Amino acid sequence: MKDLLATIDFSEVTPLVVETAASLGKAFGAKVWLVHVAAPDPDFVGFKVGPSYVREQRAETLRQEHQDIQAIAADLNARGIDAEARLVQGPTTDTILEMATKVEAGLIVMGSHGKSALFRAFVGSVSEQVLRDSKVPVMIIPTPRS
Numbered sequence: 001m002k003d004l005l006a007t008i009d010f011s012e013v014t015p016l017v018v019e020t021a022a023s024l025g026k027a028f029g030a031k032v033w034l035v036h037v038a039a040p041d042p043d044f045v046g047f048k049v050g051p052s053y054v055r056e057q058r059a060e061t062l063r064q065e066h067q068d069i070q071a072i073a074a075d076l077n078a079r080g081i082d083a084e085a086r087l088v089q090g091p092t093t094d095t096i097l098e099m100a101t102k103v104e105a106g107l108i109v110m111g112s113h114g115k116s117a118l119f120r121a122f123v124g125s126v127s128e129q130v131l132r133d134s135k136v137p138v139m140i141i142p143t144p145r146s
Contacts, residue, residue, distance in 0.1 A: 001024075001028045002030055002031065002106060003030055003031045003033060003103050003104055003105050003106060003108035004021060004024060004025060004028075004030050004032055004033065004103065004105050004106060004107040004109060005033045005035055005096070005099060005103060005105035005107070005108045005109070006018060006020075006021035006032075006033065006034050006035070006108075006109040006110070007035055007036070007037070007096055007102045007108070007109070007110040007111070007130075008034050008035065008036040008069055008072065009036065009037075009111065010065065010068065011143070012034070012143060012144065013111030013112070013141055013142070013143045013144070014111065016076075016111065016141045016144065017109055017110060017111045017141050018034070018072055018076070020109055020139065021034075021071070021081070021109045022076050022081050022083075024107070024109065025076075025081045026080070026084070028083050030080065030082075030084040030106070030127060031062070031084065032076060032081055032083040032084075033081070033083075033084055033086065033099070033103045033104075034069055034073055034076075034083060034084070034085040034086070035085075035086050035087075035088065035095075035099050036065055036069050036071055036085075036086070036087045036088070037054075037088055037090060037092045037095045038061075038062055038065055038087055038088070038094060038107055039058075039089075039091065040089055040090075042078075049083050051123065058079065062087070065087055066087045068130055069085040069086075069087055070085050072085065073085035086099065089139065092126050093126055093129040093130055093133065096108065096110070096126070096130055097130065097133055097134060100134065100135075100136060105110045105136055106126065106136055106137075107136060107137050107138070107139060108130060108134060108136060108137070108138045108139070109138075109139045109141065109142060110126075110127055110130060110138065110141065111127070111140070111141045111142075112125070112127045112140045112141065112142050112143060113144060127140050
């Protein structure tokens with residue numbers, strides 16, 4: 001395996017996803033691509049220009065997410081693991097699968113939030129959609145239970 005893709009959503013499962021990807025990357029000498037799919041801009045969602053404070057708040061959130069994912073990559077690199085981070089916007093499942101293809105990932109590592117069956121029936125699950133549509137193996141890391 002040359003490269004693997006780890007999806008980061010900054011939830012409670014993120015540290016486990018990062019550590020699992022780091023362990024696999026180190027064991028196989030694979031590059032770890034950290035990818036965070038950010039929420040779309042408010043203007044895109046509503047198709048109108050919203051209040052400037054909403055755009056400014058969204059821009060600050062994106063800056064912080066970018067800094068956070070870059071810090072995770074820097075930490076992995078400092079530990080001797082080849083890692084690169086990307087913050088991208090788009091439909092979550094499609095964007096993850098496109099990035100996996102783009103970086104030629106041999107494995108996707110992602111977290112699951114363990115939502116109820118009712119939630120999944122109405123909203124769906126990104127991990128389930130990626131698992132169903134991926135052309136490469138997918139490793140799902142469950143959210144730790146408290």
